[in-house]
Amino acid sequence: MAVSTIYSTQALNSTHFLTSSPSSSSKQVFFYRRQTNRRFNTIITCAAQQTVVIGLAADSGCGKSTFMRRLTSVFGGAAEPPKGGNPDSNTLISDMTTVICLDDYHSLDRTGRKEKGVTALDPRANDFDLMYEQVKALKSGIAVEKPIYNHVTGLLDAPELIQPPKILVIEGLHPMFDERVRELLDFSIYLDISNEVKFAWKIQRDMAERGHSLESIKASIEARKPDFDAFIDPQKQYADAVIEVLPTQLIPDDNEGKVLRVRLIMKEGVKYFSPVYLFDEGSTISWIPCGRKLTCSYPGIKFNYQPDSYFDNEVSVVEMDGQFDRLDELIYVESHLSNLSTKFYGEVTQQMLKHADFPGSNNGTGLFQTIVGLKIRDLYEQLIANKANAPTEAAKA
């Protein structure tokens, strides 16, 4: 969205000349007119399209398809790979959003990493300078030729052209690792999966593959853990929202990882982001919606809400343990949560149902991912409204 006001001059003759400022995010045109002793300056400021940048951190590359789909669908439209390009592209494009996989910024391909003895989790395998330059360019409305890391071949393929979108999502292992990239993010999310749940999910993911066994899945998680703890995990202190996924507390000794306890940890004081709350902001609430008005099947649903401190930041935490079984449970819960940034009653429920087939659709992961999507929409709209109101400046000397 470009906002600019054009002041027309009567005549542009040799006493007038134009220069434009080198700054890329705000293009300024200076008119100088020398007339006898007086000099007129008219500064016209055009705010070029400012792309809103969201960072999403999690393990396991860019397979957070479900989160991405929920996010992009809040804005409308399905996210699809770029048409006619490399079939192994990791990029997703919808009307409003473009999702970039940060694996594309690997400086070392699979062979290179093997030679150097570094995992993909290691910062040494990633080109943060390029990541910073390109995210900065896209944010300023400049298209970039972004490399493609091919997960099938393990090679770096020829780059693809990425046009600056309205909303840019960078997802991967290191969106918040580099400080310069962090500064570019308008909002950041960290998906924190506990070890037990990670194990259960990877079993579900891999057991059908003939190469895998319980031992191999376990060994893979263990071997990656040191690098993960050293390089990826610390990013969560920088996130504006953390979605923490833990085993349920409702079923004693449950180790199936099917029922989940999910915590949405929201940083206070983030611009354009108002945390979700239950009943009374800033208080501590424990809520079991199942009872006389609502019957739930085992193990039921339990909510918690409380202010807390997280890595020296003030946060608010909404927590859901259990599963949704029926539509009316979802609506009931939605009607009691506040600050959801929905545009109509039942929007959260509707969004959840749109992706009912995805994992997490009946528990806190789907719920909080959907809510975060709505929060991002809200943030985006506020940011855009703010820029539209930014006055075009005209200064006369």
Place this chain on the structure above:
Amino acid sequence: MSATASHGGVMMLPSPSRPLQHQRPPTVTGSDMFRVRRKEPRGLRLVVAATAKYKGTKMREEKLSEMIEEKVKEATEVCEADVRSEECKVAWDEVEEVSQARADLRIKLKFLNQDPLESFCQENPETDECRIYED
């Protein structure tokens, strides 16, 4: 926004042009709420999902599965020597990478009905990769 509101309050999964009938994976998604909605008849064409449409995609699927097997074997061997060595870490990281790539492809085909070769094959239907895979 308008895309969701246009469903007019009827909670329906927007149906793609190729309806599919697929097996629910053994995860936490199963519930009556979601099953009820799916009784809607989706048209006469039934495509069994989780199988690739194009030969090239089928080949990719198989390649990834083979790679997983290979790399697990490799990692197990490498780590026998020293489970804390760099080589061991890297070997298991490769297993993870390929396992995730395999899972991503499965998700694309099964849930999203997006064959990665779709747009390429529309432009180049005569290539070998784009032969429709017959089961």
